[in-house]
Amino acid sequence: MTESMNLCRRRPVSLSWVVFAVGILVFQTAVALAAQPAYEPSTTLSASQILPPELLAGPNHRVEERVSNDGYLNTYRVVSKFGTFVAVSTPMLRKRITEINALVRMEQIEGTQEFTSSLREAGTDTLVGFKNLVTHPVDTVKGAASGLAVAFRRAGDQLTGPKRSEAEDSRVKDLIGFSKTKREYAYQLGIDAYTDNEKVQDRLNEISWAGYSGGITWAAAMAAVPGGTGTAITISGTHKLLNEVFRTTPPVDLRRMNAEKLNAMDVHPEVADAFINNSVYSPRYQTLLVHAMEEMKGVGNRATFVRLAAATANKDLALFRERQAEMYAGYHKAVAPVETFLALGEFAAVRTSANEIVFNVPLDHLVWTDAMAKLLTAADARVTQLTRPASKQLWVTGTVSARAKKEIETRGWQVHERSEDRLLSWSEDYPKYEKPEDRVPAGLVKLNFKSVAVGVGGSSGDGVLSYQGKDYPFTISGLNFVDVGVSNFEGAGKVYDLKNLNDFAGNYAAAQAGFAIAGGQSELSMRNGKGVTVIVLANEGKESGTRLSLGPSGVTFKLK
Numbered sequence: 001m002t003e004s005m006n007l008c009r010r011r012p013v014s015l016s017w018v019v020f021a022v023g024i025l026v027f028q029t030a031v032a033l034a035a036q037p038a039y040e041p042s043t044t045l046s047a048s049q050i051l052p053p054e055l056l057a058g059p060n061h062r063v064e065e066r067v068s069n070d071g072y073l074n075t076y077r078v079v080s081k082f083g084t085f086v087a088v089s090t091p092m093l094r095k096r097i098t099e100i101n102a103l104v105r106m107e108q109i110e111g112t113q114e115f116t117s118s119l120r121e122a123g124t125d126t127l128v129g130f131k132n133l134v135t136h137p138v139d140t141v142k143g144a145a146s147g148l149a150v151a152f153r154r155a156g157d158q159l160t161g162p163k164r165s166e167a168e169d170s171r172v173k174d175l176i177g178f179s180k181t182k183r184e185y186a187y188q189l190g191i192d193a194y195t196d197n198e199k200v201q202d203r204l205n206e207i208s209w210a211g212y213s214g215g216i217t218w219a220a221a222m223a224a225v226p227g228g229t230g231t232a233i234t235i236s237g238t239h240k241l242l243n244e245v246f247r248t249t250p251p252v253d254l255r256r257m258n259a260e261k262l263n264a265m266d267v268h269p270e271v272a273d274a275f276i277n278n279s280v281y282s283p284r285y286q287t288l289l290v291h292a293m294e295e296m297k298g299v300g301n302r303a304t305f306v307r308l309a310a311a312t313a314n315k316d317l318a319l320f321r322e323r324q325a326e327m328y329a330g331y332h333k334a335v336a337p338v339e340t341f342l343a344l345g346e347f348a349a350v351r352t353s354a355n356e357i358v359f360n361v362p363l364d365h366l367v368w369t370d371a372m373a374k375l376l377t378a379a380d381a382r383v384t385q386l387t388r389p390a391s392k393q394l395w396v397t398g399t400v401s402a403r404a405k406k407e408i409e410t411r412g413w414q415v416h417e418r419s420e421d422r423l424l425s426w427s428e429d430y431p432k433y434e435k436p437e438d439r440v441p442a443g444l445v446k447l448n449f450k451s452v453a454v455g456v457g458g459s460s461g462d463g464v465l466s467y468q469g470k471d472y473p474f475t476i477s478g479l480n481f482v483d484v485g486v487s488n489f490e491g492a493g494k495v496y497d498l499k500n501l502n503d504f505a506g507n508y509a510a511a512q513a514g515f516a517i518a519g520g521q522s523e524l525s526m527r528n529g530k531g532v533t534v535i536v537l538a539n540e541g542k543e544s545g546t547r548l549s550l551g552p553s554g555v556t557f558k559l560k
Helices: 002-035 090-110 113-122 124-135 149-160 171-176 178-189 198-214 218-223 243-248 251-264 269-276 283-295 302-310 315-334 370-386 402-410 420-424
Strands: 043-046 061-063 066-069 074-080 083-088 338-344 347-352 356-361 391-396 413-416 443-450 459-467 470-482 488-496 506-510 522-528 533-537 547-550 555-559
Touching (some): 083 090, 090 178, 251 269, 283 315, 302 347, 315 338, 315 347, 315 420, 443 533
Antiparallel strands (some): 066 074, 347 356, 443 459, 459 470, 506 555, 522 533
């Protein structure tokens, strides 16, 4: 009895200890939760962990291991013999690497006798005249804008039309035709003629002046470079539809074309003017953005996107807007039809015909920041105010941190990472870096040239394409044979990325293959505007000692 009474007396003490322990546990949990930061800080990433091998390092570059991320975009440092270049965003990294490879090619061109001779043949007086045109245009240009009506129109636009972008050459360079030569060289090198890379601009200007003043063609310049039948290694994306437009169309005509397209979209004239006159956009970025909007025919309120784009104040954001426009066009084409655009603060989202809200952002690595939390909160409120969506989707070209993904999904959004291939493949074409044994040609070609004379500037011949079990004869023109007089030439090659027979015909420009070719060293690689690559192999040619190069206007294939 006494023992029972003692036990009874101890029970309240034990219960109180339990309550106390539970209280301690709750307190510790609360402290732990309170200690967890509300948002993620900016982070540092490792280049070797996030980049494919071809971007991490190459024959002419190396990306430093430490990559800073501000919560949205990565900042890379690229080391090369020309110095260290900074690239904000992975797309810009691709562009910088391609430019470094182009710098190597331009350095090779400047070291050739042909380049030196072209400057000598131009003469000192001619070069001084060019300098005067640039520094004293009023004194030296006499009637430069006279001629056909198109020349009057261009000159008038150049002098009184929309504001020129920061990336363009001077009006005088446009008038004397230098800019046309520069665009041609940039096209052949696979780089943007309007790049903000000063070292690339300086070197491109140098070889373009030589080409313009001395009359040296691109084919002649590259034929003098060992292994010069191809251009620089291309890492950056090439636009499938507009490369030829950027090659042949001066900026003043691009602006007119863009303005007409915006007018057809019912964009308010003041908004259109603000966008066209925003010098932050290079002619390339501006044209790509407008083209993406035009591709979304029938989609409502495209003017909203243009209005937001018109307010862009820096080049990084200009690239963001351009790629975001292409993402929305890609979603419209590949995922679901878009009905209309919606404004989410300073950014644009879309609503699909199935009442889904979609927010596309071209980001490298998204972390949970205060700004992103506020944006999603405001987006939810805005979306709820306008409609009750069937779903809310966030599409990112890169990756999303685990914390950010959890927070975003908690708020009812579906997260789609690494969407670049799905949403941007309609407009951009990146080379594939497969192993040689994995790279299977889509077809084979046989070439046959007869009575070819040296120095005619481009020869003609016949060929046969073997594709999907059938043979298709074709004609070929614009191919040069360098150094050796050839009366007969027979060669063979391989065709890659040919998905449709009709894509084979067209004009081909020099292009470095983005992969090694098993069974032979590439002698000449060329690619057309539809992404089809033809490679003529050196060890397949029956005429020994023959070097091939493209004519000044490229090579043209025509199916018979």
